[in-house]
Amino acid sequence: MPRPRTQEKRRLDLVEAALQAGADRGLRSLSLADVARRAGLTRGAVLYYFDDLDDLLVEAHRAGIQRIGDQRDELVSAEAEPSRKLAVAITSGLPTGPDDALMRILYEFDVLAGSSELHDVLVQRMYQRQAATYRDILAAGAEDGSFRLVGDIEETTMNFVALEDAYGLHIVAGNRLITVERARAAMFAFARQAGCPAA
Structure with a gap:
């Protein structure tokens, strides 16, 4: 039986393999065999660490929440x-x-929302984390007077998340018309228009 530290590293390696394989093949056609090939393991070895593909995808999504949230x-x-x-x-x-690759697979979860209860829960969980971050910042700025919000704080929060997701999707799709720099500038422009300039 692997030692706990070795086991945790193998689980992290498998999550990374799932992210890479998912980015290559797409979540709709992703299989445990794809992940195993990417990791250089057998399908049975993957099942030693994860119950099934959904279990592995939940862990991959948790990595996304850690990055976009924590x-x-x-x-x-x-x-x-x-x-x-x-x-x-x-x-x-x-x-x-x-x-x-991580952001690409997170957007694929969005596309699959409505196809299963698991994907619905994961997408809602991610949205709630994104919204909480923006909402807290807007509330703090409104409270100390540095922001003069033009609209409702919940609608402004929702717009920040929507812009983040929309621009992010174009970026990972390789749309050369929307680069990271242009997306950032556009979101900064929206912030000014909404009465909460970013600096």
Whole structure:
């Protein structure tokens, strides 16, 4: 039986293999055999660490929540001014580029929403984390007077998440008309229009 540390590393390696295989093949056609091939293991070896493909995908989605939720919130909390917090939230919420495998597979979860209860739950969970980050920043800025919100805070929050997702999807799809830099600039422009400038 593998040692706990070795077992955890193998699980992380399998999550990374699932992300890479999912980015290559798409979630609709992804199988445990695809993940096993990518990891250089047998299908049975993958099943030693995960009950089934859904179990593995939940773990992959958890990695996304850690990055878009936990890691981003850590970066945001390191800033003192709401305008800086918002700038960091926008920048760290976008994909790093077309080859961002984790973000690509997260958008695939969005596409599959409605096809299974699992995908519905995962997509809603991700949205709630994204929204919480933006909502908290907007509320703090409105409270200290640095933001003068033009509209309802919930609608503004929803628009930030929608822009993040829409631009992110174009970026991972390789649309050269919407680069990371252009998406960031457009979200900063929306922030100014909404009365919460990012700096």
